[in-house]
Amino acid sequence: MSSSTSVRTDAPAVVLTGITKRFPGVVANSDVHLTVRTGEVHALCGENGAGKSTLMKILYGMQPPDEGTIEVNGEQVRFKTPADAIKAGIGMVHQHFMLADNLTVQENVVLGAEALHGIGAKARRKIQELAGQTGLNVDPGVLVEQLGVADRQRVEILKVLFRGAKVIILDEPTAVLVPQEVDELFATVRGMQEQGFTFLFISHKLDEVRAIADSVTVIRRGTTVGTADPKTVSSRQLAEMMVGSELPSPETRTSTVTDIPVLTVSGLVLSAPDGRALLDSIDLVVHSGEVVGIAGVEGNGQTELVETVMGMRKASAGTVTLGDDDLSKLGTLARREAGIGYIAEDRHRHGLLLTQPLWFNRILGYQTRKPTAKGAWLDREGAKRDTERIVEEFDVRTPGIDVPAAALSGGNQQKLVVGRELAGDPKLLIASHPTRGVDVGAQALIWDEIKNARARGLAVLLISADLDELIGLSDTIKVMLRGRLVADADPSTVTPEDLGSAMTGAGSTSAAVHEEGEN
Amino acid sequence: MGKLRGNLLPPALAIVFSALLCGLALVLSGANPLKAFGAMVNQVGEGSTAVDIINSTGIYYIAALAVAIGFQMNLFNIGVEGQYRIAAVVAAIFGGSVALPPGIHSLAIIIVAAVAGAAWAAIPAILKVTRGVNEVISTIMMNGIALGVAAYLIRRDVFGELRGNNIRTPEIAESGWVPGIPLGDNGTLFGLVFLAIALGVGYWVMMNRTRFGFELRASGESATAAAAGGVNAKKMILVSMLLSGAIAGLVSMPEILGRDHTYNLNFPGGIGFSGIAIALLGRNHPAGIAFGALLWAFLDKSGLALDNVGVPREIVTIMQGTIVLSVVVAYEVVRRFELASEQRRVGRELASAGGAA
Structure with missing residues (x-):
């Protein structure tokens, strides 16, 4: 790893202090602290649903934090929109590519940033200059639909570079890649790191984190539980930080497998x-x-x-x-x-059906069967009774069965779904x-x-x-x-x-x- | 209750807002808005205006129901306009060329109209299901074709006949008429206004009590969740489009069976488009649509009085336009607000009930 050659300055690239974000019924982030030094690859680790995405949306200006401060290069900032974050030199590469397949590489890169370098030869020169840094070896005039997954990802990185990003957030970048492509991506990241770029690498894959990161911050149930050096910490220790020790075991003890x-x-x-x-x-x-x-x-x-x-x-x-x-x-x-x-x-x-009440959701998929239907007619009373049963048996935390499904937290929504799908044997x-x-x-x-x-x-x-x-x-x-x-x-x-x-x-x-x- | 407020507040806001806007337009054009609105309200008591408004409400109501069925699953049937025209001409030709006992004759005409409307709607439906053609485009084009087909069908060498300056289909015999309720000087209430009421009740029952209504609403709310729940999207598109077309086919029945007894060159157009606006205004709810249809009919009929006080009648069109525009905005604003407050409420109740959990 090349961290010794990377540029280090005094002021950290990004400091998040005491970030808290509440959504109705859930606290997505609570008192999050994160310090990313300039020129490092900093991994943010956590399970699905731990609050990584929310945190990154806050850093990228997509959502304002309820509490806490963001500092970029030592200066406190308030991002109202992603445009503010881009102006401050923060770019984000989303997990799911946001590219128009029927446009060329150049058009995709320039789209929305026409004011920077125009849309003509000047933009093209800039793209070619930056393309080398990302390892993208295709002509800017090629249609994106002709590119493979790894090259598309490079185009995404190119997009944020074109907008002047110095700090790049990679949101689960390896989820869509095969192993060889992951290696290529890591080579690109290391190359750019040497040129002074800073990366925030979001992942829940420990081996990748250990392979690429200079430091790791672990987030669990919405809050940061600590920062570790990936070279000294073991995967097991990281995993324990991620899941905590109170995690219930999914283990099933006795086999009930039959030959039917x-x-x-x-x-x-x-x-x-x-x-x-x-x-x-x-x-x-x-x-x-x-x-x-x-x-x-x-x-x-x-x-x-x-x-x-x-x-x-x-x-x-x-x-x-x-x-x-x-x-x-x-x-x-x-x-x-x-x-x-x-x-x-x-x-x-x-x-x-998010805006419909819970009992209405109980009918979905069961609109032809008891207890939610009688022939061509709905059995609303039956549906409501059975929804009450699910709420009771599956501990769905809700004030009643008439609230829209969207009002519940993710876990309670899922308990309702599980209860519904296990109904009717x-x-x-x-x-x-x-x-x-x-x-x-x-x-x-x-x-x-x-x-x-x-x-x-x-x-x-x-x-x-x-x-x-x-x-x-x-x-x-x-x-x-x-x-x-x-x-x-x-x-x-x-x-x-x-x-x-x-x-x-x-x-x-x-x-x-x-x-x-x-x- | 919060839900009622969520349903009533937006249209109320929208109407007030558009009345203000029209008032402003009137002031700018040098007229007195209070006088203009006063003239419109007074007009309701004049002659047959009140009955005309009710008759017109019934017609608008049927058109808006036809549109609403499509809206329930995000199908935009702009073709109600063409569907009711085709249905009107086909039903009038059929009614004028058969001799059946009273009652059965009118019933047969109504059924023919519904079938004709459904058949005209079937073309865009089939195109959408089999070829993925957007129904907005195809139904608009079908409207144009409907105009041409109707004009062709009433040519004198096809089914039409010349009466004075007018070309029309042969008159339907009295056995096919649906008698109205005569109210003396106040005019005659169309008998088929009650058909509109029956359709409204049927629509409510279908949407709220039947499996088909459930599947329709589920498809409109989330096509993906409906698919996972076993709703056959293609079948739903086909059925809802046919149903929408069948109801659209009935739009002109109150007038043809209650007054005109024929399809002629003076056939009123544009009701299908008004139906779209009214369905939006009424939020696809049968009671909301009834209110919207009544408002539309009131604006249409009492707008005639504006000429008497020297105000251009077109101000009514502006008002109808601003109502639709602002009601769409108002619903969205209120919807977001309600959802957020509902989520806050659930969060609060759970926090106080469950303590730290």
Whole structure:
């Protein structure tokens, strides 16, 4: 690591002091302290939902803090909009690229910053000058749609450089990259660091943080718990800082796996419009009383697998069978009626009708069934009664069932969704990131409910980015890579590290992970 | 209750605001706004104005319901205009060329009108479902086509006949008429105003009590969540568009079966567009739409009095425009405010109930 060669000055690049941000019902950040020295790569680490994004939105001027101060290069600043932050030399590269595919590199970079260097030859020269620093070796006139993921990310970095950023926030930059691209990105970051740029690197992947960062600040449940030197701290210590010691264990003790297959997926193929296979001959069996976990770096086909099994995407080939029923030709509603409960990965987009009351949300997905419907008519009383039951049994913290779903905190929304999807005794539960972005209390409750349902013979297909959750809850783990199930792992012996390397396709040295086709 | 306030406050604010704005416009053009508004209110008591307003309300109400059904799932059916015109000409031709017993004759005409409206709406619906064509574009174009088709159908060498200076479809026999309620000097109330009321009740029941209404609302609120909840988006688009078209088809029935008994060159246009504004004003709620339709009809009919006090009648159009504009803004402002205050309330109640938790 090249930290010894990087430029250091007296005033830190960014100092956040006592930042507090409250959202209705939740404190997203409370008393956060963060000091980023000029010329360093500073990692901000924390679990999903720990408050990293909120903090960065505050630093980038997207949201004002309720309390606390921001200093940039020793001067106290107040950002009202991202434009203020950009003016102060702070740039942000978002996790999801914000590029227009049908414009050229130059057009994308210049868009919104036309006043700086015009839109013509001068801007082009500036872009070419800056492109070298990011390692981008393409002509500015090339359309962005022709670029790969890594180059698109460089264009994003180029955008913030073009606007004069000296401090660059990288929000989960590796989530969309394959390992080789991660290495290239890190090389770019180190090169730019030597030229005096400062980086704030947001991640929850400890190995990456240890590989790139000069210092690490850990954020847990909205507050910073400390800063560490990645060269002296171990991954285990970092992990403990991140999750705290009071974290409930997802571990399931006794096996309840039976040999009755509930979900049988065979030869499932899903093709993208351009012919690329998003899912490539997936074979999968989930038995009654079994939790099958799918491990994988996000974007390797887990979402597509779930949505194809749910009938939200139309499979190009293959069959999906639930018990003895062939679901392959059926729509989503019929699949739900056949006995599938579905906890979607994004509860706001797929799980809830945010402005509608809780009892109205109880009906969603159950609009044809008791107790929420009678024939073509809704049973509002039944829906309300059953919502009361869910609120009671799943400890949903709400003043009543008539408040809109948006008024609840994330954890309580998710408890409502879990309660709904476990209602009516489903045969199969598809749980996609069931505890993402929820507080520890809700997480423990959701884990308990999944375990209880499993003990009653429910089959569960679990998708999670939280490897501890995956290992703790699953009876079988399958590793997904580029649309294929490439390996099996035994959750009783596998470690998160083994699983992590299998997920990136690096191959595994552990006996607990078996490459598919080996046996 | 907060919810009621959230529903009533925005239109009230919008009406006050647009009245002020129009008052300002009147002052600027040298007229006395109080006198103008006074003349409009007095006009209601004159001759048949009151009954005209009710008749007109019924017609606007049906048009706005047609639009509202689409709005419920974010479908913008601008084509109500064309759908009711096509339905009117087809139903008038049908009614004028068959002989059926009383009652059955009128019922048959109404059904034909609904089917014709639905069929005209089916074209953009099918285009959207199969080819992804935006319904805004296709329904606007269908409006233009509807004008041409209607003009063609009443040509003398097709179905039309010449009466004086007017070209019209053959008159519907008396067995097909829907008698009104005569109120002497005050005019005649269209019998089919009650159809509008029945449609409003049916609409409310459908939206609030049936599975279809639930799926419609869910689709409008969040297409992705509806899909995950098993709502078939294509089916919903098709069904809601057909339903919208069928109701649109009924828009001209009160006039044709209650007064004109024929489709002619003087056929009133623009009701479909007014329906859009009224549905917005009424927030797709059956009672809100009724209020909006009444307001629209009042402005239309009593605006005639403005000429008497030397104020241009077009001020009414300005007023209608500003009402719609400000009501849209007001709803959004109030909606955001209500949501934020609701979240604060839940947060507060939980904090006081759960203590540190």
